Amino acid sequence: MITIIRHFRELWRHRALIECLVQREVAVRYRGSALGYLWTLANPLLLLAVYSLVFRFITRAIQMPRYELFLFTGILPWLWLTSSLSNGVGSIVHGANLVTRACVPPQVLPAVSVLSNLVNFLFALPVALAAVWVAGEAPTPALLWLPVLILLELAFLYGVTLLLATWAVPLRDMQFLVQNAVLIGFFVTPIAWPLAMAPAGLRAWMVVNPAASLIVPFQRVLLEHRSPEPEQLLLSTGWALAAIGLAVLSFESSRDGIPERL
Amino acid sequence: MSEPAVEVRDVTKRFRRYGPAARHTTLKTALVSWLSGRRDGIPGVDRFDALHGVSFTLARGTTLGVIGRNGAGKSTLLRLLAGIYQPDAGRVAVRGRVAALIELGAGFHPDFTGRENVLINGIILGLSRREVRERFDRIVSFAGVEEFIDAPLRTWSSGMMLRLGFSIAVHVEPDVLLIDEVIAVGDEAFQARCREVIERRTRSGDRITVIASHDLLAVEALCKRVLVLDPPHAELFDRPAEGIEHYRRLSAAPPPASS
Numbered sequence: 001m002i003t004i005i006r007h008f009r010e011l012w013r014h015r016a017l018i019e020c021l022v023q024r025e026v027a028v029r030y031r032g033s034a035l036g037y038l039w040t041l042a043n044p045l046l047l048l049a050v051y052s053l054v055f056r057f058i059t060r061a062i063q064m065p066r067y068e069l070f071l072f073t074g075i076l077p078w079l080w081l082t083s084s085l086s087n088g089v090g091s092i093v094h095g096a097n098l099v100t101r102a103c104v105p106p107q108v109l110p111a112v113s114v115l116s117n118l119v120n121f122l123f124a125l126p127v128a129l130a131a132v133w134v135a136g137e138a139p140t141p142a143l144l145w146l147p148v149l150i151l152l153e154l155a156f157l158y159g160v161t162l163l164l165a166t167w168a169v170p171l172r173d174m175q176f177l178v179q180n181a182v183l184i185g186f187f188v189t190p191i192a193w194p195l196a197m198a199p200a201g202l203r204a205w206m207v208v209n210p211a212a213s214l215i216v217p218f219q220r221v222l223l224e225h226r227s228p229e230p231e232q233l234l235l236s237t238g239w240a241l242a243a244i245g246l247a248v249l250s251f252e253s254s255r256d257g258i259p260e261r262l
Numbered sequence: 263m264s265e266p267a268v269e270v271r272d273v274t275k276r277f278r279r280y281g282p283a284a285r286h287t288t289l290k291t292a293l294v295s296w297l298s299g300r301r302d303g304i305p306g307v308d309r310f311d312a313l314h315g316v317s318f319t320l321a322r323g324t325t326l327g328v329i330g331r332n333g334a335g336k337s338t339l340l341r342l343l344a345g346i347y348q349p350d351a352g353r354v355a356v357r358g359r360v361a362a363l364i365e366l367g368a369g370f371h372p373d374f375t376g377r378e379n380v381l382i383n384g385i386i387l388g389l390s391r392r393e394v395r396e397r398f399d400r401i402v403s404f405a406g407v408e409e410f411i412d413a414p415l416r417t418w419s420s421g422m423m424l425r426l427g428f429s430i431a432v433h434v435e436p437d438v439l440l441i442d443e444v445i446a447v448g449d450e451a452f453q454a455r456c457r458e459v460i461e462r463r464t465r466s467g468d469r470i471t472v473i474a475s476h477d478l479l480a481v482e483a484l485c486k487r488v489l490v491l492d493p494p495h496a497e498l499f500d501r502p503a504e505g506i507e508h509y510r511r512l513s514a515a516p517p518p519a520s521s
Contacts, residue, residue: 020385028373101368102386103344256348
């Protein structure tokens with residue numbers, strides 16, 4: 001417990017550095033591109049168009065009202081998750097220069113990955129809100145849950161990304177593992193299909209799929225205008241705490257060896 | 263004055279040496295070595311002491327030169343002082359703000375302008391945003407890069423980048439400044455300015471500067487003391503000329519056969 005508090009206190013001490021690196025990350029991503037920030041929006045919209053085409057019009061597997069909105073509200077937190085993990089897993093390995101030559105503490109780098117993708121998520125979120133509104137539903141107080149859901153996902157993602165980035169130092173396989181997990185993850189998480197469509201037995205899946213426990217509350221709050229179910233919140237809180245606990249302990253026990261293994 | 267600001271006591275730093283049979287750790291090799299019960303058991307990898315039982319202390323106001331052959335452990339020693347590496351045995355204590363120039367411009371990003379890179383680099387070296395702003399003009403004029411400051415770094419010459427990196431580090435005004443191999447940066451005029459800055463740090467009486475270099479003339483001119491690395495040992499000389507003499511004798515001798 002003391003280790004975890006000390007870890008976050010150290011992270012907090014480097015907040016100016018984190019802020020600066022996040023700005024750099026966000027700025028450099030679209031620097032030199034003509035559309036700039038519009039790309040943060042183009043990506044989820046393109047995915048949305050393709051999935052809608054496949055699931056609704058070609059296979060006709062899913063018939064539900066407002067399917068595109070449903071997709072949109074699930075894809076945004078999912079993209080935040082996948083881009084954080086895929087950028088973050090190699091953040092320490094690829095940031096070797098910063099760690100061994102510029103004295104940047106390694107845990108800063110996964111935090112930067114997660115936060116810079118949070119920035120993208122926050123850019124796209126108002127568009128989703130507006131889309132729901134335009135579809136004829138005014139915002140409701142349920143939206144006040146959004147900061148809580150964002151915080152939970154942030155905590156979970158920092159934990160997982162730190163863990164992956166730490167393990168990726170001795171085990172370069174981690175990034176391939178993540179690539180594949182992300183690919184599979186999309187289909188086993190209720191993003192393109194609503195959880196209600198799954199057989200009742202399968203709903204227990206959420207217990208072992210943390211992504212589901214994070215994303216379903218987003219859909220519920222944004223689309224159904226209802227507060228998240230308490231047991232879902234409990235579950236995602238549990239996952240976030242477990243991820244952070246495991247990641248921080250794993251990182252702190254191996255951190256002294258990290259710079260020389262880079 | 264009495265309390266040493268840098269204290270290195272009995273420090274040992276051990277590294278892995280990769281032999282011809284060594285491979286990169288993958289899930290497979292890690293699993294195999296774990297299953298076969300070898301704790302340190304990546305095949306083809308053994309351990310050697312880069313530094314062994316190294317001790318010295320530096321009082322405030324010392325400018326130390328670190329000399330030794332390539333691979334003698336100069337950068338390792340600087341990284342230990344910077345806190346990037348932890349010693350395998352012994353203790354390293356450094357009091358005050360440390361800035362390390364292990365490699366100039368390590369935190370630079372080629373797509374950003376000089377102005378943006380000054381901010382990022384300054385913050386990496388431990389300044390606040392406000393401190394960077396206050397020192398910005400001095401940093402730029404010391405480096406002599408006024409005309410290019412708003413151009414992306416990839417359009418700069420490497421010399422200009424190195425000058426900017428050096429300028430940022432000295433303007434952090436750290437209590438302990440660690441410089442690796444960068445005295446010979448830039449043209450003659452810039453080198454003269456670098457020397458002036460280092461001499462000013464020495465005269466200030468409370469700053470410590472550690473310079474690792476092969477430029478023996480510069481070391482002799484700038485440093486009060488010299489540490490000669492003869493791996494895995496090190497010897498501190500209070501008179502630079504003696505240290506340099508010792509180093510020359512070591513260099514003349516054939517390199518020790520690696521066991």
